[in-house]
Amino acid sequence: MEKDRPLILVTNDDGFEAAGIWALVEAVLPHGEVVIITPDGPRSAMGHAITMNVPLRIREFESPNGIKYYRTNGTPSDCVKLGQRVVLRDRKIDLVVSGINHGSNSSASLLYSGTMAAAIEASFEGIPAIGFSLLDYSEKADFTAAKIIADYVVKKALAHPFPEHICLNVNIPKSPIEGINGIKITKQAHGYWHEDMVEREDAFGRPYYWLTGHLVTKDCDENACQCALDNHYVSIQPVQFDMTAYKHINDFKYLEQWKITKE
Amino acid sequence: MEKDRPLILVTNDDGFEAAGIWALVEAVLPHGEVVIITPDGPRSAMGHAITMNVPLRIREFESPNGIKYYRTNGTPSDCVKLGQRVVLRDRKIDLVVSGINHGSNSSASLLYSGTMAAAIEASFEGIPAIGFSLLDYSEKADFTAAKIIADYVVKKALAHPFPEHICLNVNIPKSPIEGINGIKITKQAHGYWHEDMVEREDAFGRPYYWLTGHLVTKDCDENACQCALDNHYVSIQPVQFDMTAYKHINDFKYLEQWKITKE
Numbered sequence: 337m338e339k340d341r342p343l344i345l346v347t348n349d350d351g352f353e354a355a356g357i358w359a360l361v362e363a364v365l366p367h368g369e370v371v372i373i374t375p376d377g378p379r380s381a382m383g384h385a386i387t388m389n390v391p392l393r394i395r396e397f398e399s400p401n402g403i404k405y406y407r408t409n410g411t412p413s414d415c416v417k418l419g420q421r422v423v424l425r426d427r428k429i430d431l432v433v434s435g436i437n438h439g440s441n442s443s444a445s446l447l448y449s450g451t452m453a454a455a456i457e458a459s460f461e462g463i464p465a466i467g468f469s470l471l472d473y474s475e476k477a478d479f480t481a482a483k484i485i486a487d488y489v490v491k492k493a494l495a496h497p498f499p500e501h502i503c504l505n506v507n508i509p510k511s512p513i514e515g516i517n518g519i520k521i522t523k524q525a526h527g528y529w530h531e532d533m534v535e536r537e538d539a540f541g542r543p544y545y546w547l548t549g550h551l552v553t554k555d556c557d558e559n560a561c562q563c564a565l566d567n568h569y570v571s572i573q574p575v576q577f578d579m580t581a582y583k584h585i586n587d588f589k590y591l592e593q594w595k596i597t598k599e
Numbered sequence: 600m601e602k603d604r605p606l607i608l609v610t611n612d613d614g615f616e617a618a619g620i621w622a623l624v625e626a627v628l629p630h631g632e633v634v635i636i637t638p639d640g641p642r643s644a645m646g647h648a649i650t651m652n653v654p655l656r657i658r659e660f661e662s663p664n665g666i667k668y669y670r671t672n673g674t675p676s677d678c679v680k681l682g683q684r685v686v687l688r689d690r691k692i693d694l695v696v697s698g699i700n701h702g703s704n705s706s707a708s709l710l711y712s713g714t715m716a717a718a719i720e721a722s723f724e725g726i727p728a729i730g731f732s733l734l735d736y737s738e739k740a741d742f743t744a745a746k747i748i749a750d751y752v753v754k755k756a757l758a759h760p761f762p763e764h765i766c767l768n769v770n771i772p773k774s775p776i777e778g779i780n781g782i783k784i785t786k787q788a789h790g791y792w793h794e795d796m797v798e799r800e801d802a803f804g805r806p807y808y809w810l811t812g813h814l815v816t817k818d819c820d821e822n823a824c825q826c827a828l829d830n831h832y833v834s835i836q837p838v839q840f841d842m843t844a845y846k847h848i849n850d851f852k853y854l855e856q857w858k859i860t861k862e
């Protein structure tokens with residue numbers, strides 16, 4: 337156990353074979369004691385799924401360049417839970433970082449994202465957490481610029497107080513570092529995934545469907561994540577898990593008029 | 600195709616064998632044309648997972664009491680997408696209802712909930728949506744009171760304008776109807792699931808873990824969902840998918856100071 341160095345838990349949703357997690361490990365290694373727990377395969381679009389109906393396994397491995405890490409059959413949220421409870425036996429974690437995701441988690445994608453679920457999971461218990469995503473879905477994505485951004489954000493986040501129960505959703509344009517105009521603190525752009533269900537027939541003539549789609553964003557004012565990204569800025573959105581639509585509490589007050597007839 | 604009756608899509612996360620979905624079907628049948636799409640097995644705690652790496656299947660079945668419905672291998676979110684795109688071929692859906700879940704989706708459970716993911720999925724595209732959950736995890740839960748509540752809420756929701764991109768998280772106490780004190784429009788109680796990882800050994804001496812836990816709620820002022828439920832009220836929380844922590848935008852503005860040196 338190291339003393340006086342921040343304890344940083346690294347996880348992702350693309351699994352241990354993804355280049356993104358090793359880019360993130362490189363970025364955070366100078367900043368603390370690093371523990372790595374990753375799913376044993378891709379867990380994209382898992383949202384905030386957790387594993388309750390099958391047992392969780394976790395085993396230690398070593399990366400080709402000699403870094404120890406843990407692999408589990410669980411989801412990104414499970415990685416955080418296993419990290420806290422099993423690997424670190426409730427030692428205080430100073431920061432959870434997740435990613436670097438191969439692909440954007442801006443706008444509505446935040447809700448489907450396993451990368452961000454891991455960060456949100458940490459924020460439930462008041463652990464500062466940051467999810468990093470690069471706007472490049474390719475397995476061979478170039479993480480050079482993303483590593484520079486992650487290094488900067490992690491260093492600063494460790495030096496500043498982090499508001500309780502808040503995490504950050506960091507999305508990084510696909511660009512060499514020279515093409516990135518800066519960092520914007522943003523709000524979530526309103527949008528949704530419009531699905532195109534591709535219909536096929538199997539060898540027995542039965543239909544099946546592939547879920548594909550594209551993100552449709554609206555409300556892209558200059559403070560929205562999507563707008564920042566379109567203008568080649570890194571988007572950093574502070575995220576809370578309270579999903580109450582406070583502005584609409586009064587719109588539904590009429591439902592309180594219900595009375596049962598008690599006899 | 601029926602005319603002039605609201606088109607209501609019913610789904611859940613407990614699958615077609617759960618009593619809760621048939622209780623919900625009974626509650627909504629008087630209120631419109633009802634289309635039922637349910638997972639082919641339990642999909643609890645799936646969060647907002649979607650299915651991208653295996654093909655989706657959907658087939659029509661008939662319930663023992665003669666009601667036609669669709670089963671799919673997908674998640675609750677997929678049910679909504681398949682309903683819109685495949686079954687209803689983009690007909691306008693007036694209301695999506697999800698549940699009645701066997702178990703609470705109050706506080707932090709909202710984020711893990713497949714029931715609520717289906718409702719949130721609908722709200723992305725501006726379809727009014729309501730998730731119903733009964734505070735009874737039993738397969739043999741009594742849905743008598745929950746059906747009365749669902750009937751009331753659905754009838755009222757169809758008669759009132761629904762704010763765009765908002766859905767409702769309805770949690771119903773485990774109680775006969777006489778024991779329910781009324782309905783409260785609430786905010787999400789702050790809380791988290793504290794995990795107790797149960798460690799076991801398999802037949803080969805290797806460890807595995809079962810994820811169990813209990814909800815720890817804080818901040819239970821009288822407007823919070825958990826407080827309403829504790830006082831035997833139905834909790835109805837308006838939910839938005841914008842997770843931006845607006846209050847904390849300024850806390851992170853210091854990160855915008857980053858400048859790369861361009862040569």
